[in-house]
Amino acid sequence: MTTMTRRTALASMGAALATPALVSNLNAAEVTLRLHHFLPPVAPMQKQFFEVWSAELSEATNGAVEVQIFPAMQLGGKPPQLADQVRQGICDIAWTLPVYTPDRFPIAETMSNPFMVTNAEKSSVAMHTLMDEFGQGEYRGIKPLAFHTHDGGKLHTRNAPVLSKADLQGLKLRAPNQSTGDMLTALGAEVVFFPVTDMVVGLSNGVIDGCCLPYEVVPAFKLQELTSYTAAPAPASRGLYSNTFAFIMNEAKYEGMSDDIRAAVDAASGMQLSQRLGAQFDVFEAGGKAAVEAQGNTIVEIPAEEIASWQEEAAPVHEAWIEKLNGMGHDGAAVMARANELLDAG
Template identity: 30%
Template sequence: MRLALLGTAAVLALGTGSATAQDVTLRLAHWLPPQHAVPQTGLAPWMDSITEASDGTIQFEVFPAQQLGSAPDHYDMTRDGIADIGYVNPGYTAGRFPIYELIGVPFLAKDGANAAKAIHEWYQGDYAEREMGDVYFCLVNPHEPGRFHGKSPIRVPADVDGLSVRPAHSTMARFVNSLGGSSVQVPAPEAREALARGTADAVTFPYEAMRIFNIAEETKFHNDMPLYLSAQVLLFNKARYEGMTDAQKTVIDDHCTPEWSKRFSEGWSEYDMGVREDILNNPDHTVYTPTEDEVGLWREAAVPILEAWKEDARAAGVDPDTVLEELRAALEANDTLYE
């Protein structure tokens, strides 16, 4: 509601003639429900800070819940100017961003907020220009490490064999398929329906999705092993960004930094940890912590996924070992490299 009022207020201000030629209202599109932690704890403070820093000359109109287009279309919507700013999951478009897809490989990062800063530091510059050069790269927003949640227990990799799983992104889809499961590709807001209809037996999600997407109503068994990240990005339409005044662009630049990526992601991480505690204490749910040997089985099962990513990276014209080393160095520098 607060975000909707922000957008409405901006439109009303323009309509009454109070705006100047330098005032802009940016259309921001995302695919999450308005009550999700990202709009509430990430987007809202970020927009408020920009509006304040720009002396009110930059306002926002927000279009949540796939109002302007489906979740996988948000990159193209932003590039083409349907939205001025888009909240994009690169993993929803398999093969399009092969360097960035490294983020989804299991057992790389152990938290969300610190990983946000690390990923931003690693990807900004040459990699972002190479893969997302037709937009203005702003922020990285990963969730806390995702897990398996199912209608039946998933303790070891062999338990995925024969299951239909809604994966977080293309890399996790590859992982599910490698374990003998089949992937059900639907955006996050449609996952509960897939479970309810029996199209999916399990999902890979962070804990917060158990509440915000009502996944807990359908999945009662949870593997508590932190497994992978899904790292969304916030992008600007390049022409819209370049059309702003120098002062306004400076405000935007100051809000598109590794430090802001971390700040943007912290509230989502805190929310996720709170939902995890609720699930752990809920007698209707069974949470399983794999043994050290079982974690070893998962790690071994994930090796081919990293190797497959390396092949994709080579095909994209980059040295995968260099890219991986750079990401691991950034994660280690931010105290979030998976041990």
């Protein structure tokens, strides 16, 4: 092979090797968004929502947006720090719970009070509306993408079902948040607060008699194996409680994107996303209930009149929340009245 031919061949080989990199660069995402959350990578929320939503956003922007998902707090920190991580730019998007930072996002936390939930889809729409009307100032430096709830909590117990207030007397229960704990205490239960991981240990060794959680949490912690009874309010009643969630984005990151990408993000967020997330959690709820049924556990219904009496017991918890909102510069009574109106509508 002549020197010229060899050079030509090497040049051609070099061009061939360079072509994939060139194509890769041409197709590289214009914007990379880091999504941080606390659930494990095998969680249904990861597989059925985060990955699906991320792929849809990439497709909607013809690949201009790439969402990199970091489950299980892989970017560091603890779940209560997620909102600050978004604000500070440690991550670009996060999924978190307002109750992780009590009283910091009080409007977003309002529907975590007892009996402020119907099903997840309807309650998520109500929460988003409430945030639009009263909570616009809570997330400064952050662009909210969606707000939602899970379905109403149930009472999962080891030794006996709960059908009345009498059944709660002295029962050691793990509560999901402070306001629900206050309500259960008023009903006569002995309430404890600790992480769900400790809850599993507590149920295993008999330190607690049960817990208050939605069905959707059951499979992840194998609660169907640790408890034998589940008590759910009568279908026409409000749920015992629901925690609220915020899906949020760094505002500076959002503002720094091109108009067309911002438009795609807007189309993939807002009220329709809140409703979608709620509907997704209703699906998760059905799956959790199926796990309880497959285990052969006993499911009982707390009568509507009993739930009505429990709601009366919860009234002081609501009054205390109204006063808390008033102290933060809100019209607490108006916020609670509007939340109830939204839940009762339709």
